[in-house]
Amino acid sequence: MTSPTTTIDHIIYCGDPRLLVATKTFIFEKQVPELAPLVPTPNGLMPPAGAWVTSESIYESFGSNDSDEIAASHPWTCIICGKTSKAFCIVFANNLWDRNANKKGVDPTFKPSVVELRTPVCRHDRSCRSKVLDIAQSEDCVGRWREMDPKMVMNVAAGLCASCEKGGMKLYAGCKEIRYCSKKCQIKMWPAHKKDCKRAQKT
Numbered sequence: 001m002t003s004p005t006t007t008i009d010h011i012i013y014c015g016d017p018r019l020l021v022a023t024k025t026f027i028f029e030k031q032v033p034e035l036a037p038l039v040p041t042p043n044g045l046m047p048p049a050g051a052w053v054t055s056e057s058i059y060e061s062f063g064s065n066d067s068d069e070i071a072a073s074h075p076w077t078c079i080i081c082g083k084t085s086k087a088f089c090i091v092f093a094n095n096l097w098d099r100n101a102n103k104k105g106v107d108p109t110f111k112p113s114v115v116e117l118r119t120p121v122c123r124h125d126r127s128c129r130s131k132v133l134d135i136a137q138s139e140d141c142v143g144r145w146r147e148m149d150p151k152m153v154m155n156v157a158a159g160l161c162a163s164c165e166k167g168g169m170k171l172y173a174g175c176k177e178i179r180y181c182s183k184k185c186q187i188k189m190w191p192a193h194k195k196d197c198k199r200a201q202k203t
Contacts, residue, residue: 006112007030007111008111009030010114012028012116014073016119018079022153023157030114033057038106045102051096055094055114059092081125083125089118089129091136091137093146095146115146115148162178162189
């Protein structure tokens with residue numbers, strides 16, 4: 001008898017995690033052991049006991065099946081020194097349970113996922129690897145990319161409207177990183193884009 005499973009999205013963002021747009025985005029559907037449900041507490045619904053162990057086990061199960069495809073998808077260079085990349089620093093963040101769930105229940109449209117940041121680094125300089133890990137493991141990067149809508153990231157990278165996917169759009173004057181087809185789409189995306197827009201204008 002086969003054990004029950006859950007379908008999750010394995011979302012891989014490749015490039016410099018300090019930027020607003022990933023150089024490459026990959027989304028793979030994976031089957032993992034069935035996830036335990038959220039647990040009711042006085043503070044609302046929370047991940048079950050052992051959630052961290054479950055997450056680590058899932059990360060380990062991914063292996064390196066997609067490494068060749070990703071390595072060949074772009075002429076990767078180290079984000080610190082600019083030399084040809086020989087490896088990626090990998091950082092995981094989980095969205096296996098709905099972080100916005102409340103006492104009323106879970107969003108029926110929520111799909112569990114694991115976000116993976118792959119940051120290109122040279123192997124020639126250990127200091128580069130250390131700096132890359134410091135950047136990629138920072139809560140600023142992990143928290144931001146964990147909350148990203150992967151479809152929006154892919155739209156922006158392709159030069160499409162971040163909201164409705166129309167082509168031929170103009171760059172938003174604020175951060176000059178994201179495109180919209182209309183004021184309506186800009187207003188719709190503003191709550192999700194606000195922090196990144198301000199961050200981009202400071203750099």
